[in-house]
Amino acid sequence: MSAENAQPEANEFWLFGYGSLIWKPPPHFDRRIPGWVTGYVRRFWQASEDHRGTPEAPGRVVTLISREYWEQLTDHHDSAPEKVWGVAYRIIPERVAEVKEYLDIREINGYTIHYTPFHAAPSINNKTSDPLTALPKKLPIQTLVYIGTPENEQFVGPQDHQKLAEHIYRSKGPSGLNRDYLWGLEQALNELSPESGDEHVTDLSDRVRAVATAAAAGGKEGAVTASQTDKEKQILRAQSPVHVSPEVSSLERQHEQQHHHHHEFRKVSSIDEQEETEKAS
Numbered sequence: 001m002s003a004e005n006a007q008p009e010a011n012e013f014w015l016f017g018y019g020s021l022i023w024k025p026p027p028h029f030d031r032r033i034p035g036w037v038t039g040y041v042r043r044f045w046q047a048s049e050d051h052r053g054t055p056e057a058p059g060r061v062v063t064l065i066s067r068e069y070w071e072q073l074t075d076h077h078d079s080a081p082e083k084v085w086g087v088a089y090r091i092i093p094e095r096v097a098e099v100k101e102y103l104d105i106r107e108i109n110g111y112t113i114h115y116t117p118f119h120a121a122p123s124i125n126n127k128t129s130d131p132l133t134a135l136p137k138k139l140p141i142q143t144l145v146y147i148g149t150p151e152n153e154q155f156v157g158p159q160d161h162q163k164l165a166e167h168i169y170r171s172k173g174p175s176g177l178n179r180d181y182l183w184g185l186e187q188a189l190n191e192l193s194p195e196s197g198d199e200h201v202t203d204l205s206d207r208v209r210a211v212a213t214a215a216a217a218g219g220k221e222g223a224v225t226a227s228q229t230d231k232e233k234q235i236l237r238a239q240s241p242v243h244v245s246p247e248v249s250s251l252e253r254q255h256e257q258q259h260h261h262h263h264e265f266r267k268v269s270s271i272d273e274q275e276e277t278e279k280a281s
Helices: 092-106 160-171 178-192 199-218 224-232 244-261 271-280
Strands: 015-018 030-038 040-048 059-066 082-090 112-120 141-147
Touching: 015 112, 030 141, 040 082, 040 199, 059 141, 059 160, 059 178, 082 092, 082 112, 082 178, 082 224, 160 199, 178 199
Parallel strands: 015 141
Antiparallel strands: 015 082, 030 082, 030 112, 040 059, 112 141
């Protein structure tokens, strides 16, 4: 079994998030470590019928493509960083089964389970007293990751970047506007590290902002209003490697409470119900 597909050590469950999981974490985690994986390219090449779009008008969300496969394609964004930045979460052992069930529903739309080594950001080490970023003894960390591979039905492949930006601007689903997902990812990535930005994500974000500005200036239906812009600025900020934001401090308090009180994890039976659970969390 290759290092990329080797499963984590017993009693250790680590999850790698490279999309919305960066700023919208899973439940029941006790460690959150920024860092990267290699051998992949992040692209908005996965259709979303359940979160940022509908079956009639699918949105677009990110997936990972093996770099070897990507290099054989003609991509309108013809460069990609060697490191795919994101966040690794350690799930509390007694909650692993419940979280896996939650993730299988959240990532049901074309994603499958894979394993890959995760490298913690250089600023993270065990010399700090922060339990949220404590590293395991064995490095790199073997993480589970959900990937929409080219074989899945929701994989759309390379697209013209301007048409893709316009598609993202128009799309919305049960989880909200597709552009909020894009802008949230851009912001979350930029806050992980000075080197964690992604050109593909940044370029699409800039293009969608330009589309939104043009729509607002033209008074078109669906133009971005001032209240929407204010709301977009309030997207949850992820923890940076050095400073702990108020939101993450709040997460720490929640997890401290989870260690001292029983946390009712309600099983969800459908995407709609799971979406409402996420919105209420």
